Amino acid sequence: MDDLQLLREMRRDIGSPSPATLARGRTKLMTRINSTSASVASTDRDTKGTVSPIRFRRRVLLASAAAALLVGGIVVADVVRPSGPGATAEAAEVLNNAAAATIQTSDPVVGPGQYLKIETTELTGSGLQAADGSDISWQETTGGQVYVPAEENGEWVWNRDERVPLDSSSDAAKAAAAELAQRRKAQPEGAPLLVGILRAPGGAFYGNEPTIIIGTPLKDAISLPRDPQALLDIIYERTKGAGKSPERAAFVTIADGLRNGVVPADLRAALYKAAALIPGVTVGDRQATIDGRTGIAIGIPSPDGIARTDIVIDPTSGLVIGEQDILLKDYPGFPAGTVSTWTSVKTSVVNAAP
Template sequence: MDDLQLLREMRSDVGSAPPATLARGREKLMTRISQASASEDTRPKATVTPIRFRRRVLFASAAAALIAGAIVVADVVRPGAPGATAEAAEVLHNAAAASLHASDAVVGPGQYLKVETKELTGSGAQTTDGRQVNWQETTGGQVYIPANRDGEWVWNREPRVPLESSSDEAKALAAQMAARDSYRPAGQPSSVGIVRAPGGAFYGNEPAAIIGTPLRDAGNLPKDPRALLDLIYERTKGAGKTPDSEAFVTIADGLRTGAVPADVRAALYKAAALIPGVTLTDRQATIDGRTGTAIGIASPDGASRTDIIIDPATGTVIGEQSVLLKDYPGSPAGTVQGWTSVRTSIVDSAP
C-alpha cells in the first residue's frame, strides 16, 4: 500500500481539486516515490500510476499521517443551526437505546472479537500514454481483537479484485498494480496478508474511537451528546469539506470499528442527531445481504451523500455507503459509488 493510497484512506473526503491538477500531482508524487526506491529495488515496476479512492480506515501508516499534516485547509467554525431532521433523530435515539439494551458481547480468555469488513470501492490507473482508466473493485479483511486489548491483534488484509464487469484493460492494469505491490522493498508494508501488532498499533498507529482518543480510552469520552459532539468539532476543526460532514464521518469511522463500547456507541448516535443536515435516507437500505436504516449527510455541493446503515434491532452499524445525488456520465443519481459492510463475532482463534 503506497502513501498516496493511505492518505486517501485517511482523508478521502477532503474537497477535490480539478482532475487535471490531481493527475499532475499524482504523476509527480509517484515519480518521486519511484526515484526514492529505485536504489533499493531494481526489480521491474508496473507501468501505471495507481489512483484509488477510498474512505478512511481504522489503521494508517505514520508516513501517511506526515503527508496529511502538510495539507493546509481553511479555518472553519461550527454553525449553530438545528440538528438532524426529526425522522433521523428518532432513528438515532432508538439506535442508542437498542445499543444499551443489547450491551456488548463478552470476549472470554483466549477468544477474539472478529471484525470483518467487505468493501466495494473505486480504483483507477493513469497509463503511460496519459489515459485514465477507472473501475470498481472489491476487497475485505478481518481484524482479530484479543480479550486483553493490550495483547497481539491480527489483521488479515485480502487482495483487491476488479468486478467481473470491468473492462479487460482495467483488469490487466489492476493485475499490474497487484504485481508491483508484491515487489515492495524491504520494510515497506504490503496491502495484502497478515499483520500483527500489540494493542492494534498497526504501522505504528493505535486504533481510534474518534480522532485523538484511542480505542483503549474510548470509555473516557463524554457520554453527554452535546459535549461529545463539541469535542469532535474541536478535534476536526479545519478538516473535511464542512465541520458537519467531517463530524458525521468521524462518528461513522468510530462506529465502523465494531469495537466501541455500547455506552459510547449510544453517545455517538445521540451526537449524530445534533448535526445539522443529517437526514433519514432509506428505511430499507441493503448492504452485503443485510438490510437496515440509512442515515446520511449530503456533500456541500449536493453531488453525493454519505450514509451509515444501522440495524434498528440491535443498534449496531452494519455498514456505510456513498450515493450519487446528481447524474454523471454512466452513473445516474441514486447510484451507490461504494460501500463497506461490517460484521462482528466472537471466535476462539486467530490466524
C-alpha cells in the same frame, strides 16, 4: 506510501463521449466523492515509471494515530458549533432509537484466549493513468478481518485480502488491476505489507495506534464524555477546518467511530445522539441493503449536492451494518441513486486467529 496512511473524500457534455472521456470522468467522479466523504487517496509506489496508479480508498477500519498526535492536548475552546436545529426529526428519531437499542444489546463477551473478529467487505473505485495520459478506472471489492484479543493490549491480527475488480470491468481495467497486484507482491523487503497477515501489539498496525475519534486512542475511550452535546463539541473542535463543512466532518468522524467494531455500547449510544444534533443529517433510505443486510441509512450530503455519505443502522440491535456513498445527481454511466462505494461490517467472537 501504504493504504493505511490517513489523516476519513459533473455535469456533462452533450452527445456521446468517447471511452477515454468516460474513464477520465469516472476517475474524477471517484476522486470527488472520496474527497467529500473525507476519504484518503493513496498511491502504490510506481517501480517501473510507466504508469501512475490512483487508489481511491474508503476510510479504513482503524483510524491513524498520526492524526491523534497532531491534535493531542487540544483544549476544547472557541468551538465552531454550526447553527440550526440539528438532524431532521425523522433522522433524530432513528438515531435516538438506535442509541436506546444499542444500550439494550449486550456487547460481545470475549473470553480468555478468544478474539473479537471484525470483518469488513468493501466496494471501492480504483484507477491508473498510463504514460500516454490515458485513464483507466474500475470498481473492485476487497476486505479484511481484524482479530482483537480479549486483552486489548495483546497481539492483534489483521488479514488483508486481495483487491478483485468486478466481473463487469473492462479487459483493460482487469489487466491494469492485475499489474498493480503484481507490483504490490514485488515490493522490496521491508516495505509495508498491503496484502496478507499483519500482527501488532495493541492494534498498532504500521505504527498507528487505533483511535475512537481523532485525538482519543481506543485505550482512552473512557475519557470521552457520554453527554451528546459535549461529545459533539469535542468532535467539532478536533475536525475544525477539515472537509467541506464542519457538519460533514463531524458526521464522518462519528461514522468512523461507530463502524470500528470496538466502541463500548454507552459510547456508541452517545455517538448516535451526537449525530442527531448535526444540522443536515437526514434519513436517506429505510431499506438500504449493504452486502445482503438491510437497515436504515442515515446520511449527510456533500455541500455541492453531488453525493451523500450514509451510515446504515440495524434498527433492532442499534449496530452499524456499514457505510455507503450514494450519488444524488446523474453522471454519465452513473445515474442518481448509484451507490459508488460501500463497506459492510460484521463482528463475532472466535476461538482463534490466523
